[in-house]
Amino acid sequence: xxxxxxxxxxxxxxxxxxxxxxxxxxxxxxxxxxxxxxxxxxxxxxxxxxxxxxxxxxxxxxxxxxxxxxxxxxxxxxxxxxxxxxxxxxxxxxxxxxxxxxxxxxxxxxxxxxxxxxxxxxxxxxxxxxxxxxxxxxxxxxxxxxxxxxxxxxxxxxxxxxxxxxxxxxxxxxxxxxxxx
Amino acid sequence: xxxxxxxxxxxxxxxxxxxxxxxxxxxxxxxxxxxxxxxxxxxxxxxxxxxxxxxxxxxxxxxxxxxxxxxxxxxxxxxxxxxxxxxxxxxxxxxxxxxxxxxxxxxxxxxxxxxxxxxxxxxxxxxxxxxxxxxxxxxxxxxxxxxxxxxxxxxxxxxxxxxxxxxxxxxxxxxxxxxxxxxxxxxxxxxxxxxxxxxxxxxxxxxxxxxxxxxxxxxxxxxxxxxxxxxxxxxxxxxxxxxxxxxxxxxxxxxxxxxxxxxxxxxxxxxxxxxxxxxxxxxxxxxxxxxxxxxxxxxxxxxxxxxxxxxxxxxxxxxxxxxxxxxxxxxxxxxxxxxxxxxxxxxxxxxxxxxxxxxxxxxx
Numbered sequence: 001x002x003x004x005x006x007x008x009x010x011x012x013x014x015x016x017x018x019x020x021x022x023x024x025x026x027x028x029x030x031x032x033x034x035x036x037x038x039x040x041x042x043x044x045x046x047x048x049x050x051x052x053x054x055x056x057x058x059x060x061x062x063x064x065x066x067x068x069x070x071x072x073x074x075x076x077x078x079x080x081x082x083x084x085x086x087x088x089x090x091x092x093x094x095x096x097x098x099x100x101x102x103x104x105x106x107x108x109x110x111x112x113x114x115x116x117x118x119x120x121x122x123x124x125x126x127x128x129x130x131x132x133x134x135x136x137x138x139x140x141x142x143x144x145x146x147x148x149x150x151x152x153x154x155x156x157x158x159x160x161x162x163x164x165x166x167x168x169x170x171x172x173x174x175x176x177x178x179x180x181x
Numbered sequence: 182x183x184x185x186x187x188x189x190x191x192x193x194x195x196x197x198x199x200x201x202x203x204x205x206x207x208x209x210x211x212x213x214x215x216x217x218x219x220x221x222x223x224x225x226x227x228x229x230x231x232x233x234x235x236x237x238x239x240x241x242x243x244x245x246x247x248x249x250x251x252x253x254x255x256x257x258x259x260x261x262x263x264x265x266x267x268x269x270x271x272x273x274x275x276x277x278x279x280x281x282x283x284x285x286x287x288x289x290x291x292x293x294x295x296x297x298x299x300x301x302x303x304x305x306x307x308x309x310x311x312x313x314x315x316x317x318x319x320x321x322x323x324x325x326x327x328x329x330x331x332x333x334x335x336x337x338x339x340x341x342x343x344x345x346x347x348x349x350x351x352x353x354x355x356x357x358x359x360x361x362x363x364x365x366x367x368x369x370x371x372x373x374x375x376x377x378x379x380x381x382x383x384x385x386x387x388x389x390x391x392x393x394x395x396x397x398x399x400x401x402x403x404x405x406x407x408x409x410x411x412x413x414x415x416x417x418x419x420x421x422x423x424x425x426x427x428x429x430x431x432x433x434x435x436x437x438x439x440x441x442x443x444x445x446x447x448x449x450x451x452x453x454x455x456x457x458x459x460x461x462x463x464x465x466x467x468x469x470x471x472x473x474x475x476x477x478x479x480x481x482x483x484x485x486x487x488x489x490x491x492x493x494x495x496x497x498x499x500x501x502x503x504x505x506x507x508x509x510x511x512x513x514x515x516x517x518x519x520x521x522x523x524x525x526x527x528x529x530x531x532x533x534x535x536x537x538x539x540x541x542x543x544x545x
Contacts (some may be wrong), residue, residue, distance in 0.1 A: 026339065030277075033332065049316040050378075054323050061328025061361075065354055068335050072347060130317050130378055 003043050010046040029068050036060045050130045182291035182307075190313050196295045196532070201457035202450055205501050207254045209453075215511045222250030225257045258446070265442035273340040273439070281340060282440065282447035285333030289454045292326035296461050297381045299493065300471055300478075302486035312381065319380040323462065324361070327417060331357050332392070333451065334419075334426070338436035349435025352516065353419055353426035359523040360416040367406040367413070367530035370538040371466055374402050384470035391395040399467035405534045407467045409527050414459040416523065418452065421504065422511040423519060460500035468496050519540050 015038060018031035036059045137145050156174035214221025226247025231240060246252050271279050294313040301310050316322060331354055338350020372378055375386040383399075391397045400407050416423040427435035437448045464470060471489030479487035514522070 030336075037329075050321070051319045053316075053318045053321040055330060056325035057321060061325060061331070062358065065328070065331050065358055068332075069351065069354055072335070072339055072351065081346065 008038045008041040026071050029071055033064050051131055078102055194293050194313050197298060198290055198457060202453040203255055205453040205456050207251060208502060209505050211250050214508045222253035223248050226252035256348055262443045262446040268441045270342045270439045273342045277336050278340040279370050281337035282444045284336065285330060285451040286447050288326040288329040289458055290452055292323045292458055295322045295380055296465065299385060299486040299490035302483045303481045304483050318378050320378050324365055328361060334436050334506050340438040345432045346436050346438045349426045349432045353436055355428060355494045356416055356519065359520065360413040363409050363527040363531040364413040366535050367410045370403055370406050370535045371399060371540050373538050380465055383537060384465050388472050389471040396469060396472060399468040405530065409531045415526060418455045418459055421508040422514050425516050425519060426544060428513060456501055456504050460497045463500045464493060464496035
């Protein structure tokens, strides 16, 4: 764990800083991809192969491609010369440190309670990570799991409804792809 | 010792991937020539002469290779790629421009890590598993690497800094995301049938006979899944009738318009490695891998593993050839036809297939 773990954590942190630092939104997106991939690497170092692969498939593979898609279609230019002022950085710093201050103790407490070796032993005992995650999701958390799928369904229906809404016609528009604009 | 075995495995798997990719290059060059009633590459090295006595015995072999076009496709083309000017369009990031072809190749090569090349065998008391990474989510790993390969295309299109590249990249990204869905659903149906995510265990699950008559291959258990995966995989490799991202009549060369030299060849290497990877998936998941129907080889013997490997390779080569023949036979789709096929045909069919499979599994 130790060496690869530290390397991947450093990569994730550097990429995370890059997301905020870079002026070009596309570079920010690329940095976010590196960040997500190094998180997947961290999972696989901790023997959570299934979680790592799921992270790559869902976040790096699907969501970030869509984000890149939108950024490329909008053709954004690098933001140059925009002044941030004083208030916003200060506010961001205050909110950030508030989140860290509240989250830090509970995270550290949890780490003290369960050692990583114990977690890994639990994983090995349950014949691979896929089975372990499946039993948790479809056993103990079945109601929450199904409810979250309902939320996704509502999202899809909402997207279809929004895109199907009748728009005011702009001049004559013959149907079909070959129609003249 | 274990480290040594691992290193040997990595070298062997990498070589299998690269050799298959270069074999596909040659098959494509000569095969397309045969299909179009041309002669194809047959000059480079075909008339080689030498006065040195120690080179004389090798001359007939070299001439034969030249006549078959092997020297032209495997040696001359890559050397030419190395010597060409490396052109970077103005205004593009040099780093990203160089990164894109690497990202197009690397994930495909990584996906080979979870594919078993032969059944496990024992030599000198050591059991060898002929695959690099025996992780329990093997099938998902292949899918994940396929989705990471999209970035190579997207970055290439963006650094090209022109309309053709960006249009090609957008087409490629949309196409690859759309066809990943039916592909993933077919994988889920297969996982339900064989009850595991591990590619090796799926192949092992196909070794027995169904009702003592037909081999329990994926094509028998999942005929609809096979058709869907064949179509979706052809679209994922961006070839065949689905090569709209690089439609040369509309987009010059699509996302790699601005690439030259070795970087351009890397995209080709990625494409042919993708063909080989997909042929591997079809052979392993649907055609029993190293299984010879109605013939049981002894488990664990090294010669049985060798025979199994050769059988698997024959199946893989057959599917490489099939893809190349399809690519040179069918004309290109229109883009809306491609999207309709993906979303209105393959996706509903694969969802239906999944439901029927699940019902059968519960009933059985």
